[in-house]
């Protein structure tokens with residue numbers, strides 16, 4: 143093992159980015175096809191937003207080694223597709239026993255978590271909330287506020303992201319929607335299919 147130099151990055155809360163990041167990736171509404179329940183509403187929002195960035199990630203990745211850590215910032219604009227609040231694609235870590243932490247910088251978000259067996263948890267995140275995503279939880283962030291949601295995160299550098307696990311189940315078990323009173327509610331996703339028991343066991347054995 144060779145020594146690595148210390149790093150320094152600065153969280154720019156207004157811009158919602160990490161100054162000194164080594165990577166940036168952006169998502170537009172077109173990249174999120176098939177994630178929202180209301181296809182007509184999705185098409186309308188897609189036409190309205192065009193190639194506007196709906197969320198972006200800037201991160202600092204020293205290496206992909208197991209003992210290293212990726213630190214970064216995610217920024218998501220506010221909005222709804224029909225009654226459903228804007229969300230990230232969501233994933234389980236490709237090495238599923240890797241955790242993650244999220245720290246709220248600004249805005250109002252929900253971390254939506256699902257176990258491989260289909261249990262759901264919601265964690266509300268505001269400024270200075272520190273959310274721990276334990277190993278094995280599928281996770282997605284949702285902006286339930288009226289301003290950009292900005293969060294700092296950190297996770298082991300060899301975690302990886304598996305997006306298929308959500309797609310294959312027809313989405314996550316819950317959707318985060320407007321409750322009609324200015325707040326949010328978790329409701330059932332009608333298209334959700336529970337994973338077979340042997341698949342759940344195979345994931346949990348890794």
Ligand SMILES: O=P(O)(O)OC[C@H]1O[C@H](O)[C@H](O)[C@@H](O)[C@@H]1O
Pocket residue numbers: 199215216230231232233242282295296297303
């Ligand atoms: O990867 P997505 O599900 O699109 O979520 C966007 C990003 O969310 C978080 O900030 C994670 O730490 C990133 O690694 C992830 O890529």
Ligand SMILES: [Fe+2]
Pocket residue numbers: 233235242281297
């Ligand atoms: Fe993650």
